[in-house]
Amino acid sequence: MRSTPLPDLAAVEAAAARLAGRAIETPLLESPDLDARAGARVLIKAETLQRTGSFKFRGAFNKISQLPRGAEGGVVAFSSGNHAQGVAAAAQMCGLPAAIVMPADAPAIKIANTKGYGAEVIFYDRFGTEDREQLAMRTAAERGAALVKPFDDPDIIAGQGTIGLEIARQSQARDATPAIVLAPCGGGGMIAGCATALTALIPGVAIHAVEPADFDDTVRSLAAHQRLRNPPGRTTICDALMGPTPGELTFAINDRLLAGGLTVTDREVQSAMAYAFRVLKLVIEPGGAVALAAILAGKIDLRGRTTAIVCSGGNVDPTTFAAAIALPEET
Amino acid sequence: MRSTPLPDLAAVEAAAARLAGRAIETPLLESPDLDARAGARVLIKAETLQRTGSFKFRGAFNKISQLPRGAEGGVVAFSSGNHAQGVAAAAQMCGLPAAIVMPADAPAIKIANTKGYGAEVIFYDRFGTEDREQLAMRTAAERGAALVKPFDDPDIIAGQGTIGLEIARQSQARDATPAIVLAPCGGGGMIAGCATALTALIPGVAIHAVEPADFDDTVRSLAAHQRLRNPPGRTTICDALMGPTPGELTFAINDRLLAGGLTVTDREVQSAMAYAFRVLKLVIEPGGAVALAAILAGKIDLRGRTTAIVCSGGNVDPTTFAAAIALPEET
Numbered sequence: 001m002r003s004t005p006l007p008d009l010a011a012v013e014a015a016a017a018r019l020a021g022r023a024i025e026t027p028l029l030e031s032p033d034l035d036a037r038a039g040a041r042v043l044i045k046a047e048t049l050q051r052t053g054s055f056k057f058r059g060a061f062n063k064i065s066q067l068p069r070g071a072e073g074g075v076v077a078f079s080s081g082n083h084a085q086g087v088a089a090a091a092q093m094c095g096l097p098a099a100i101v102m103p104a105d106a107p108a109i110k111i112a113n114t115k116g117y118g119a120e121v122i123f124y125d126r127f128g129t130e131d132r133e134q135l136a137m138r139t140a141a142e143r144g145a146a147l148v149k150p151f152d153d154p155d156i157i158a159g160q161g162t163i164g165l166e167i168a169r170q171s172q173a174r175d176a177t178p179a180i181v182l183a184p185c186g187g188g189g190m191i192a193g194c195a196t197a198l199t200a201l202i203p204g205v206a207i208h209a210v211e212p213a214d215f216d217d218t219v220r221s222l223a224a225h226q227r228l229r230n231p232p233g234r235t236t237i238c239d240a241l242m243g244p245t246p247g248e249l250t251f252a253i254n255d256r257l258l259a260g261g262l263t264v265t266d267r268e269v270q271s272a273m274a275y276a277f278r279v280l281k282l283v284i285e286p287g288g289a290v291a292l293a294a295i296l297a298g299k300i301d302l303r304g305r306t307t308a309i310v311c312s313g314g315n316v317d318p319t320t321f322a323a324a325i326a327l328p329e330e331t
Numbered sequence: 332m333r334s335t336p337l338p339d340l341a342a343v344e345a346a347a348a349r350l351a352g353r354a355i356e357t358p359l360l361e362s363p364d365l366d367a368r369a370g371a372r373v374l375i376k377a378e379t380l381q382r383t384g385s386f387k388f389r390g391a392f393n394k395i396s397q398l399p400r401g402a403e404g405g406v407v408a409f410s411s412g413n414h415a416q417g418v419a420a421a422a423q424m425c426g427l428p429a430a431i432v433m434p435a436d437a438p439a440i441k442i443a444n445t446k447g448y449g450a451e452v453i454f455y456d457r458f459g460t461e462d463r464e465q466l467a468m469r470t471a472a473e474r475g476a477a478l479v480k481p482f483d484d485p486d487i488i489a490g491q492g493t494i495g496l497e498i499a500r501q502s503q504a505r506d507a508t509p510a511i512v513l514a515p516c517g518g519g520g521m522i523a524g525c526a527t528a529l530t531a532l533i534p535g536v537a538i539h540a541v542e543p544a545d546f547d548d549t550v551r552s553l554a555a556h557q558r559l560r561n562p563p564g565r566t567t568i569c570d571a572l573m574g575p576t577p578g579e580l581t582f583a584i585n586d587r588l589l590a591g592g593l594t595v596t597d598r599e600v601q602s603a604m605a606y607a608f609r610v611l612k613l614v615i616e617p618g619g620a621v622a623l624a625a626i627l628a629g630k631i632d633l634r635g636r637t638t639a640i641v642c643s644g645g646n647v648d649p650t651t652f653a654a655a656i657a658l659p660e661e662t
Binding site for chain 1: 358360361363379380382384440605608609611612614615645649650652653656657
């Protein structure tokens with residue numbers, strides 16, 4: 001029995017009001033080349049250009065800005081990197097201390113940026129026996145701090161959902177109505193928030209989660225209508241999308257609102273990063289490029305159907321980026 | 332005696348009307364990190380996101396779309412790369428054949444993209460005795476084609492000036508008024524067009540040309556109030572800004588309207604490219620990054636003065652980009 005109420009359109013709109021002037025309203029871009037490849041108008045929500053380089057700031061600020069008075073113990077979060085930066089920046093903006101539990105093998109740029117926002121970083125071993133969630137909870141309890149979960153929280157979901165609000169409004173401003181929306185899916189918070197807003201505003205829109213082929217927990221869970229886990233021991237270039245299983249709240253939303261899911265290989269993700277470099281001139285991290293990869297790899301027939309995709313983050317190490325853009329162009 | 336009339340604000344506005352729905356209205360971005368470094372609000376005109384990956388499409392389309400009937404001989408241009416792509420794409424859109432004279436050592440991505448827009452590429456040796464302009468003129472005469480100059484043409488200048496129009500309008504929409512504008516300068520067409528629009532719309536705005544230290548012809552010419560040449564045999568990472576001397580028309584405008592000029596070293600340009608990768612998540616080519624480099628290297632005191640910069644293009648080879656982002660971060 002789930003006791004937490006799910007966020008609705010009003011919750012996303014309230015989050016948008018809190019984020020006004022704090023988060024960047026990221027542009028909705030278009031590329032003639034991508035339109036020609038897809039055979040459809042493709043609207044690119046460049047959330048790479050968000051404060052902290054990913055969408056995670058939206059949910060973090062929506063959550064942290066609502067903490068009650070007396071939250072001087074600050075906040076604690078666990079994250080592979082983008083949530084860490086989002087929480088650190090939001091806490092700094094709210095004048096609260098932040099401690100972040102991060103995997104020791106997180107991209108160096110994400111670790112450095114998290115520290116750059118004034119947060120303390122506590123490392124755990126991703127492949128060890130230590131449970132990062134328990135470590136974060138113990139740290140929060142010791143410090144009297146609030147735990148800011150990465151996705152399974154109504155305020156986080158509503159904050160990320162402001163991306164969906166902006167897609168709807170920005171599309172309308174250019175006389176476009178997305179029939180299809182593709183968004184990356186890790187724990188599922190961002191796509192759940194977007195689906196909450198978009199299905200309320202655009203009747204009939206088909207929203208698809210995109211996951212790495214070896215971390216397709218949501219895709220399989222959607223098909224089975226129950227939360228399934230990824231087998232242990234797998235890895236992917238998409239460090240931001242390596243969660244073990246869909247969230248409880250996020251899956252309750254996604255199972256009801258999503259049209260389905262798609263998967264992409266790491267090689268397809270690298271090709272999409274290279275395409276974004278070469279044609280779109282955007283820096284997109286692996287996990288942020290999966291929706292673009294799904295289009296470029298032809299995983300869904302878009303012909304004639306206006307499509308919006310979320311490019312969710314751009315925090316990628318130079319070596320990882322250089323390796324992707326050095327690969328020979330596929331035809 | 333110069334017989335060609337210089338473009339005015341009305342010419343830039345007419346160009347904007349021709350470009351509506353053809354060129355992309357590129358976003359004016361902001362970065363909290365860059366604002367903090369500059370001590371001022373910095374508005375980033377991301378012309379990297381323009382059709383063909385640089386601003387050059389604007390001028391080329393403004394020119395080519397006005398060619399008289401009977402222009403079936405098509406167009407010929409000479410260019411290190413970005414003008415080539417702009418002309419090729421504009422000609423393709425207008426249904427005209429294009430032949431482009433390019434240096435044999437132009438970035439491979441610029442050559443490939445030019446061919447991708449259906450243009451024929453004719454190579455010349457940048458360090459040889461062959462004069463690219465004469466080669467282009469002979470080719471145009473042989474084919475009955477129109478020569479589309481890279482910068483020293485009123486229609487080209489007016490087309491590039493639509494960047495200035497957009498900066499003025501987009502700034503106003505966010506309650507900002509630039510006191511300072513920094514823009515890259517090669518032949519000077521883009522900054523001349525921007526200055527034409529911006530000085531008419533924002534009284535007192537101080538516009539500075541930014542050039543590579545070893546190709547500072549405009550900076551020195553502005554100081555001397557006469558057109559000076561760069562010494563031969565020099566090179567720079569900024570392949571888009573390697574012209575020998577300011578244009579006749581462009582310098583007539585720039586000498587009258589610009590506040591002055593700044594120079595940046597290749598190393599400062601690489602640092603700016605790395606910063607754009609790491610913080611802004613934008614792919615900027617060397618020549619497109621000089622204005623950003625001038626801010627990051629502290630070449631001008633912006634404190635408290637709202638500043639707009641043009642990041643003019645993103646067509647850079649993977650190896651050049653990888654080398655820039657691999658450099659150690661400067662503090």
